[in-house]
Amino acid sequence: MPAILTFPRPSVSAVIDKQRYAERRQRFLEQLGGAAAVIPAASLVTHHADCEWPFRQDSDFWYLTGFDEPDAVALLLPHRPEGERFVLFVHPREAGAEVWTGRRWGCEGAVEHFGAQIAHPRDELEERLPEYLKGAEGIAFRVGRHAAVEPLVLRAWADQLDRAPRSGAAALGLVAPCPLLHRLRLRKEPQELERLREACRISAEAHELARAAVAPGMGERQLQALIEQHFLAAGARGPAYSSIVAGGDNACVLHYIANSDVLQDGDLLLIDAGCSLPDYYNGDITRSFPINGRFTGEQRALYELVLAAQERAIEAVRPGVSAEHVHQTALQVLVEGLLELGLLVGEADAIIEQGAYRHLYMHRTGHWLGLDVHDVGAYRLGEHPVELEPGMVLTVEPGLYVSDRLPVPEGQPAIEECWKGIGIRIEDDVAVTAMGREVLTAAALKSTAAMER
Structure with missing residues (x-):
């Protein structure tokens, strides 16, 4: 059979009330203080050969976004101005990929249906992440779990530390977002x-x-x-x-x-x-x-x-x-x-x-x-x-x-x-x-x- 990557595709009508997710994000932002949170989605996992297990979204990512596609990344940025505090990086619409895996929401859908204030293609995360993290007092990220995203977060933080003697500013530390999120989810x-x-x-x-x-x-x-x-x-x-x-x-x-x-x-x-x-x-x-x-x-x-x-x-x-x-x-x-x-x-x-x-x-x-x-x-x-x-x-x-x-x-x-x-x-x-x-x-x-x- 042809190689098929599958993940569930909700209809627009199945998307949960954006306001509920916005309220959750607001509570989380208040808990973060001045730290910027980087919350990755789950990735597809190989079952055997080129077949994947059915996709299951990361629960923390889902709780904050309701977005059910793999490899997305959510940024929660309390240090940024209003209108720039919830950023999603997602796979863009692409006919060649969608004929195999089904419709994607893309950047436009991430904004329209999931409340993202800004959305970018996923492959721009490495380029844009340092700028979004600039000015944060800390970085909230779960280390040891997201192999594709962790090096990007650490590199962005390391660059801040390298520039600190000249700029006078850098995130003071890397903290786990889990305790904050899990108190909310309980x-x-x-x-x-x-x-x-x-x-x-x-x-x-x-x-x-x-x-x-x-x-x-x-x-x-x-x-x-x-x-x-x-x-x-x-x-x-x-x-x-x-x-x-x-x-x-x-x-x-x-x-x-x-x-x-x-x-x-x-x-x-x-x-x-x-x-x-x-x-x-x-x-x-x-x-x-x-x-x-x-x-x-x-x-x-x-x-x-x-x-x-x-x-x-x-x-x-x-x-x-x-x-x-x-x-x-x-x-x-x-x-x-x-x-x-x-x-x-x-x-x-x-x-x-x-x-x-x-x-x-x-x-x-x-x-x-x-x-x-x-x-x-x-x-x-x-x-x-x-x-x-x-x-x-x-x-x-x-x-x-x-x-x-x-x-x-x-x-x-x-x-x-x-x-x-x-x-x-x-x-x-x-x-x-x-x-x-x-x-x-x-x-x-x-x-x-x-x-x-």
Whole structure:
């Protein structure tokens, strides 16, 4: 087949409100002080030979611009006069290239549809960047990630430093824009919450379809296809991450993505899957249920324990507490329940302090969610956990994974065969509200009764 470079092409009607992006840029400019920010877009990445992976825009670049083409560069310049503070460098319109890859917005589209005050062809960045950075007190740029742009930024800064003895001016340092941007991204705007609700709605529908369809003898990949077909049919870009469809003992592998086995009668099935919308907002849901529609005694006992831990942890989500508090809430329930079942022995507090539960529960209870599935934002500021605020969105996903993969800690009981091969995780996406919380993924059922048929 001919060599084809592909990336998604939004229609003009799909471009998000320019004003929203302008407001984000203004907040970012205020945070920058006198530093000039250089924010590159993502580039196409080779899959094999001359074929590229589907293009996925850099989330920071997208957050500030909404521009969905590769290799662009955004300059945010608080030291420049009004009308020169948002500059985009983009690939220009070019018929020879567009016949292969599709229509480009070009410089004119960057100004008209994306709010750039000035736009230049991408190949002029090297020539024009030094002038745009002149007079900035610092340069905000993420080093080590953008191989094509980094030498241009460093050269422009080095030239300023070389001229400083004569000119008396140069950017004082190179700083990372990430902490500033990621603090902004951590608290979702009302429109962002609406997009997350939509991603969660589509994701929940797919989980319900998969649970209704499952039967012994099906292939894990058949269910993956059903889930991801629904994502596409419902208008999503596709899966937000590699879907996990893990029958039986495969569920004890946290990031199992082979999805190549046949589902066995009597096993549980764990599905961890969510969609990504065209504007990159994501859903992330995990459900676990019996393949044949009926729990065994051991499966039911562990499922009800994980569900109780998850429900208690969700109830703990509210302004003023931390993600660490949510995790500890789930962990306490899990450890106390494992003690009752005889899978752990001792005192709950001591087991938690020693980590003697980690052969059964080895991950945290959640993560931020937004433009990235594991979204940006600090969990701690030094010694202090970050407190939850309205607009933050996090997953709540405790689990238990009973297998021989990890050694049993000294002093804990050997695992009986009847428990082995049971892997359970229950995950919902939860937005922090002024009054407490909103479970965005509630349409995906999870009660014990709903998991049976």
